[in-house]
Amino acid sequence: MSFSVSIRHRMGGFSLDVAFDAPKGVTALFGRSGTGKTTVVNAVAGLLKPDAGYARIDDVTLFDQAAGIWLPVHKRRLGYVFQDARLFPHMTVEENLAYGAKAQRRDMSKAQKDRVIDLLGIGDLLARRPARLSGGEKQRVAIGRALLADPKLLLLDEPLAALDEARKAEILPFLERLRDDAQIPILYVSHSIAEVARLATTVVVLEGGRVARAGAMADVLSDPDAVSALGVRDAGAVLAAKLVAHHADGLSELTTCGGALLLPGVQAEIGIHMRVRIRAQDVILSRSAPQGLSALNVLKGKIVSMRQGAGPGVMVRIACADEHILARITRRSAVAMGLQNGDEIFAIIKSVSVAQGDVGG
Amino acid sequence: MSWLGPDGWTAVLLSLKVSFWAVFLSLPFSIAIAWILARKDFVGKQVVNGLVHLPLILPPVVTGYILLMILGRNAPVGAFLEQYLGIVVAFRWTGAAVAAAVMAFPLTVRAIRLAIEAVNPGLEDAASTLGASRVRVFFTITLPLIVPGIIAGVVMGFAKAMGEFGATITFVSAIPGRTQTLPSAIYGQLQVPGGEDLALRLVLVSVVVAMAALVVSEVVSRRVARRIAGQ
Numbered sequence: 270m271s272f273s274v275s276i277r278h279r280m281g282g283f284s285l286d287v288a289f290d291a292p293k294g295v296t297a298l299f300g301r302s303g304t305g306k307t308t309v310v311n312a313v314a315g316l317l318k319p320d321a322g323y324a325r326i327d328d329v330t331l332f333d334q335a336a337g338i339w340l341p342v343h344k345r346r347l348g349y350v351f352q353d354a355r356l357f358p359h360m361t362v363e364e365n366l367a368y369g370a371k372a373q374r375r376d377m378s379k380a381q382k383d384r385v386i387d388l389l390g391i392g393d394l395l396a397r398r399p400a401r402l403s404g405g406e407k408q409r410v411a412i413g414r415a416l417l418a419d420p421k422l423l424l425l426d427e428p429l430a431a432l433d434e435a436r437k438a439e440i441l442p443f444l445e446r447l448r449d450d451a452q453i454p455i456l457y458v459s460h461s462i463a464e465v466a467r468l469a470t471t472v473v474v475l476e477g478g479r480v481a482r483a484g485a486m487a488d489v490l491s492d493p494d495a496v497s498a499l500g501v502r503d504a505g506a507v508l509a510a511k512l513v514a515h516h517a518d519g520l521s522e523l524t525t526c527g528g529a530l531l532l533p534g535v536q537a538e539i540g541i542h543m544r545v546r547i548r549a550q551d552v553i554l555s556r557s558a559p560q561g562l563s564a565l566n567v568l569k570g571k572i573v574s575m576r577q578g579a580g581p582g583v584m585v586r587i588a589c590a591d592e593h594i595l596a597r598i599t600r601r602s603a604v605a606m607g608l609q610n611g612d613e614i615f616a617i618i619k620s621v622s623v624a625q626g627d628v629g630g
Numbered sequence: 631m632s633w634l635g636p637d638g639w640t641a642v643l644l645s646l647k648v649s650f651w652a653v654f655l656s657l658p659f660s661i662a663i664a665w666i667l668a669r670k671d672f673v674g675k676q677v678v679n680g681l682v683h684l685p686l687i688l689p690p691v692v693t694g695y696i697l698l699m700i701l702g703r704n705a706p707v708g709a710f711l712e713q714y715l716g717i718v719v720a721f722r723w724t725g726a727a728v729a730a731a732v733m734a735f736p737l738t739v740r741a742i743r744l745a746i747e748a749v750n751p752g753l754e755d756a757a758s759t760l761g762a763s764r765v766r767v768f769f770t771i772t773l774p775l776i777v778p779g780i781i782a783g784v785v786m787g788f789a790k791a792m793g794e795f796g797a798t799i800t801f802v803s804a805i806p807g808r809t810q811t812l813p814s815a816i817y818g819q820l821q822v823p824g825g826e827d828l829a830l831r832l833v834l835v836s837v838v839v840a841m842a843a844l845v846v847s848e849v850v851s852r853r854v855a856r857r858i859a860g861q
Contacts, residue, residue: 316755342758343767355756359774359858368770372762400859418760 272296272422272454276312276322278305285309285319285478291422294470295448295455297486299462299499304475306458310424313456314349315342326421326454343372348415348423352430354407356399362410363395369418377417388450389413389443405436409443416447423455429464434626437464441629444468462503466490466546467629474498491593493576493584496549501578505548505627506586506595512541520565520620526590527568531620535628546627549584552596553617556606566618570594572610575603587616634835638828640807641815642835648723648811649791652730653738653784660735660783664742665768669751685797686736694800697729701801725802726809730794734787741786745779746772775858778851785847789840812836 275288285305289296298306311317313324313331323333332339348369356365366385370377386392389409399407408428415423428444429437441464448455448468459465465472465486472489474482481498482489489495491506510523512535521535523545530545537543559567570589577583583603587594594616608614634642667679685693701708702720711717719725749772757767795813798804804814816832819825 314759316759342755343761343763345759346761347759349756349759351752351756353752355750355752357753357757357771368757368762369760372757372760372766372770398859414760 270327270421270453272324272326272456274309274313274322274324276309276319276324278308278312278317278319278322280308283478287475287478287480288322289473289480289483291454291456291473292471293452293454295457295468296471296473297465297469298456298458298473298475299460299465299469300475301460301500305478306460306475307426309475310349310426310456310458313422314347314424315340315345329421346419346421348418348420350408350411350415350423350425350428352427354399354404354411356402356407356410356414358399360398361395362391362397362399362402365399365410365414366395366417368414373418375419381419382417385413385416388416388446403436404432405439408432408436408440412443412447416451420453422453423451424458425455426458427460428457429459429461438626441467441626445629462490462499462505463546463624463626466505466507466627467544487592490546491586491595493574493586493595496576496578496584496595501582501597502550503548504584504595504597505546505551506593507544507546508592508594510543510545512537512539512543514539525568526592527570527594527616529566530568530618531565532623532628533620533625543628545623547594547618547623548627549595549597551618551622552594552598554585554587554596554598554602554606554608555615555617556612558615559617562617564617564619566620568594568616568618570614570616572608572612572614574610575608585614587614634831635828637806637810638815638832641810641812641832644723644726644807644810645792645812646839648726648730649788651724652727652734652791653787655727656731656735656738656787657780657784660738660787661742661773661780664739664746664783665772667739668743668746682739683736685733690733690794690796691800693732694729694797697725697732697797697801701725701728719802721802721805721809723802723809726798726811729797729801730791733794733797734790737790738783738787741783742776742779745776745782748779749775777858778855781847781851781854785843789843792836792839 270293272291276285278285285308287309298309300306308317312319321334324331330338331345367377389412391409391413394402394406429440445468457468469486472486473480474489474495476498482495487507496504508525510525510530512521512523514522516522519534520531523530523532568589570587572585573588574586575583581599582597583600585596585598587596596616663682699705703712703718708720719728753771754767757771793813798811799814802809804810804818812832816829819829
């Protein structure tokens with residue numbers, strides 16, 4: 270299953286010219302607001318007609334302006350999860366979930382229904398009306414409703430943006446399960462690097478209506494050249510980690526490519542594989558293994574590239590095994606330490622600097 | 631009902647019948663026009679909007695006269711209807727219903743249009759993405775959500791139809807037992823010596839019917855709105 274899209278569209282003074290492929294898994298469409306993310310998704314869904322371009326799922330063409338093909342919205346077989354859930358207020362949760370199958374005059378198998386209800390943990394909500402649901406519950410039901418419409422492609426337009434941090438934390442694990450379970454490509458629009466780091470397999474970075482960078486999530490997020498598009502303060506690489514122990518002092522131990530990582534109480538079972546995002550500005554570099562330091566985490570790696578930013582900072586990309594860590598240090602430090610590509614280096618990370626939301630499956 | 635006398639009673643029943651059919655038969659058109667005005671943009675939309683609202687602004691006598699010019703037995707449309715379909719509306723109770731429908735139309739359309747505009751188009755988009763055709767979206771999403779607006783529009787239209795006088799009397803006159811509705815009966819009673827008594831009773835009936843309609847609609851639409859909101 271693969272999805273490819275190419276769109277050119279003008280709106281007022283803004284011009285959009287975007288093309289990318291989305292393989293199976295989650296493709297994050299990342300960019301600040303006003304970069305055209307929602308326009309792309311709406312064109313794919315058929316809610317907006319772009320000036321030119323095409324969209325295909327495998328060999329099914331959703332639209333192709335050059336060939337004059339325009340499949341109406343209701344024939345596109347997409348699951349669209351909106352930022353504001355958009356549950357039908359006059360129907361119960363169960364009726365909302367069944368809407369797609371009914372509209373397509375198709376019987377929904379009980380097994381499929383049960384699987385989705387179980388995946389999203391919404392079994393207790395079935396008889397309720399949307400007005401009686403919390404924001405997080407609404408969004409889970411909206412995802413379930415989209416899934417039960419048996420889509421060929423799932424579109425999620427900032428499904429967490431309207432929720433507070435606690436609700437986000439409640440839904441992220443469900444989205445992670447969805448990514449691992451779903452057999453269809455998922456297009457996930459977001460302006461949060463934390464979400465992208467936890468969910469995406471592929472990242473497409475939009476900037477001013479153009480694709481600034483596209484590729485595998487870990488590559489894009491650890492690419493010093495992509496930093497300006499991602500935002501300097503939020504930049505940071507993602508490491509694959511395995512949870513190996515919960516210690517009595519409240520710290521959890523994870524193994525990574527560069528060594529052990531101790532983080533405050535990770536809520537997960539031992540043995541689970543996780544992603545940990547380490548923000549570049551939280552990393553300190555050292556030539557030698559440090560002694561007498563309060564920071565608990567020292568990861569060993571090798572410098573592969575350095576990129577001078579516009580300001581006084583330098584982005585240093587450090588390889589450990591086939592993964593990367595990104596560190597943002599001052600140019601003055603880089604010069605004083607005489608850092609060169611190929612040097613062995615120790616990356617020091619304070620345990621408490623890694624936010625809860627940056628650790629997840 | 632001796633309290634109203636045979637003529638008074640006939641006028642009340644006739645008005646109820648005329649108003650019911652006027653609102654009932656024009657409702658599908660009211661909903662359709664309201665939907666088009668709320669959701670569609672097209673050349674000439676303002677013209678359609680103006681035509682719908684015209685009976686609200688024109689003197690009712692003028693509206694009645696225009697109806698007579700179109701639907702009278704010697705008028706083009708009226709003659710056609712009589713010759714080919716055997717339908718005559720001029721000076722019949724059906725004509726009173728047509729006049730009442732035309733006069734009530736803008737009020738009903740307006741109430742329903744406001745209700746449609748209050749429905750989040752995002753819900754309709756969501757239904758489309760789930761595979762619902764436009765017709766299905768209308769009947770499963772839009773229509774259920776505007777039921778309170780429809781009830782409000784129907785009641786307002788019904789009240790207007792019950793009170794319609796000028797267009798009715800111009801178009802179908804006020805023939806007792808045939809086209810003499812409640813308002814024209816009141817007017818008629820006031821023209822004859824000693825008729826004030828019956829006129830007053832008919833006025834009372836008018837007030838009671840109007841109040842009852844208002845209360846029922848208020849209760850029903852509040853209950854429906856609550857059910858739609860899921861509370």
